[in-house]
Amino acid sequence: MKSDGRAFDDALWQRLRAHQIGPADASLTFAARLARENRWSLAHAERVILEYMRFCYLARTAGHPVTPSDAVDQAWHLHLTYSRDYWEVFCPLVLGADLHHGPTAGGEAQRALYYGQYAATLKAYESAFGVSPPVQIWPDARRRFAVDPKAVRVNPADALIVSRMRVYIAALLGAALAFAAGWLVRGIV
Numbered sequence: 001m002k003s004d005g006r007a008f009d010d011a012l013w014q015r016l017r018a019h020q021i022g023p024a025d026a027s028l029t030f031a032a033r034l035a036r037e038n039r040w041s042l043a044h045a046e047r048v049i050l051e052y053m054r055f056c057y058l059a060r061t062a063g064h065p066v067t068p069s070d071a072v073d074q075a076w077h078l079h080l081t082y083s084r085d086y087w088e089v090f091c092p093l094v095l096g097a098d099l100h101h102g103p104t105a106g107g108e109a110q111r112a113l114y115y116g117q118y119a120a121t122l123k124a125y126e127s128a129f130g131v132s133p134p135v136q137i138w139p140d141a142r143r144r145f146a147v148d149p150k151a152v153r154v155n156p157a158d159a160l161i162v163s164r165m166r167v168y169i170a171a172l173l174g175a176a177l178a179f180a181a182g183w184l185v186r187g188i189v
Helices: 010-018 030-037 042-061 070-081 083-095 108-129 140-150 163-189
Strands: none
Touching: 010 042, 010 083, 030 070, 030 140, 042 070, 042 108, 042 163, 070 083, 108 140
């Protein structure tokens, strides 16, 4: 029994855990594709898939609308592209209901709505699974709605990606070298 008085639906959870998205003999598995498209390790992609299944469980059992983390949303988006599996197998036979993806219409009211739904989703997760959601996959609501939306997809073949810390360190080293070179030049002249 969960803390909100509802019984854990073990049959649903077992169906979700057992479901494999995509063909078992595919050279590029669902997990490998998810990892490649998001530049994650395969192990991280597999953890995200588990959390996606937990999100789907909550969508059926929480009793209120649920909102995924950004990582879980990436898994959901990719699953939707496996449309035959999603609509002909997963929703009717595994989940037992249609699960539609409804993106935000934008604006402050929608942001507040999804912020609240996400916070409620995190609470429902704890109630259903008896543990806090992993913060690497389910960050707090502030990060989910203030930081993560600023992310963009970048093709590394087209851009050089350098962390802010490395740029800062390089700038400090450059300034130190310029300062030292100035002293050397003054000392030689």
